Amino acid sequence: MNAARQNRIDEHSRGVYIIAATPFTHSGELDLESIDRLTDFYLASGVTGFTILGMMGEAPKLTEAETTQVMERVLRRVDGKVPVVVGVSHASNRHVERLSRQAMELGAAGVMLAPVANLKTDDQVYGYFASVAKLLGDDIPICLQDFPQVTGVHMSVPVILRLIEDCPSVVMFKHEDFPGMRKLTQIREQSQARGLRRISILVGNGGLFLPQEMLRGADGAMTGFAYPEMLVKVVDLFQAGKPEEAEDLFNVYLPLLRHEFQYGLGLALRKETLCRRGAIASAYVRRPGPVLDATDQAELGRLIGRLEASIK
Numbered sequence: 001m002n003a004a005r006q007n008r009i010d011e012h013s014r015g016v017y018i019i020a021a022t023p024f025t026h027s028g029e030l031d032l033e034s035i036d037r038l039t040d041f042y043l044a045s046g047v048t049g050f051t052i053l054g055m056m057g058e059a060p061k062l063t064e065a066e067t068t069q070v071m072e073r074v075l076r077r078v079d080g081k082v083p084v085v086v087g088v089s090h091a092s093n094r095h096v097e098r099l100s101r102q103a104m105e106l107g108a109a110g111v112m113l114a115p116v117a118n119l120k121t122d123d124q125v126y127g128y129f130a131s132v133a134k135l136l137g138d139d140i141p142i143c144l145q146d147f148p149q150v151t152g153v154h155m156s157v158p159v160i161l162r163l164i165e166d167c168p169s170v171v172m173f174k175h176e177d178f179p180g181m182r183k184l185t186q187i188r189e190q191s192q193a194r195g196l197r198r199i200s201i202l203v204g205n206g207g208l209f210l211p212q213e214m215l216r217g218a219d220g221a222m223t224g225f226a227y228p229e230m231l232v233k234v235v236d237l238f239q240a241g242k243p244e245e246a247e248d249l250f251n252v253y254l255p256l257l258r259h260e261f262q263y264g265l266g267l268a269l270r271k272e273t274l275c276r277r278g279a280i281a282s283a284y285v286r287r288p289g290p291v292l293d294a295t296d297q298a299e300l301g302r303l304i305g306r307l308e309a310s311i312k
Helices: 003-006 033-045 063-076 091-103 121-137 157-166 181-193 209-214 228-237 243-260 266-276 294-311
Strands: 017-018 048-052 084-085 108-112 140-148 170-173 200-203
Touching: 003 157, 017 228, 033 063, 033 091, 063 084, 063 091, 084 091, 091 108, 091 121, 108 121, 108 266, 121 140, 121 157, 121 209, 140 157, 157 170, 157 181, 170 181, 181 200, 181 209, 228 243, 243 266, 243 294, 266 294
Parallel strands: 017 048, 048 084, 084 108, 108 140, 140 170, 170 200
Antiparallel strands: none
16 A cells, blocks of 8 residues: 555646547457556556546446456556556546546556536536535545647636645646636746745646747656657657657657548557557447548558558
8 A cells, every 4th residue: 555655646647648438349349458458568668657437548438347357457467666557537427536546556646537518617627526525525635637629618727726726645646728828827837936836737638839838847648649658768768858859759650640630530540550560459439439431441551551661
């Protein structure tokens, strides 16, 4: 228990927390062997941590039993080497509480929570997160997920600062608004001006704006690009005070990263790339979900080929 507690996320967390894909067989069943293989692949790439059961992890398509299987399998395979954050977003607070406590008992480092739908005002957004934080207690670290493109909920800077001030368990912010770089700057500047805690900010959106976001005060990335070793190297270079070298490396991968970022198709592209890299046995996306056609496959192959030629 003490080791698990030391491995929890906090305000100082930084680096690359990979948004892990959930592998399935060609027939759509959970592929436990590929979970092990993918976990090893991510660890070998040097990631700082994992985030499992996120939106790109197809969490809403899993049964409760499968959700438990994924948590158990990944946490057992990681074996405390790096922190593992578990996505617990759900329309029911009771479900959020149950899943959060189960995740922490299994050794998770914290939980990630997105707002429920139909929160329209600042007070409603604040009330939702504050009530869940109170329900979970100060002992479960929370990463707030700000992803309005999917949730339809806008989290304003005043609400975020209010949650930082009032909820000590809120230690991390997943910044995924689009466009949202100005929001990142405002959180950093206004938080400092008010003397609030400086919480960890990790960025998503496939890492598309990672260099600019690092320069604006991000602590790293929480995303699932199929070449995670690039994200790791770029963040390491920024933290070593080498921003130009970091951006040069990032730009080599940018065409493929941008291609993978496509809404509606990105998950299928990401899983196909992971499959081609040998990290998972099947690129199957559980239905309903995107399916690549022959042109999509050829297009992806061309981009991968160009990237690998550039790397060599």
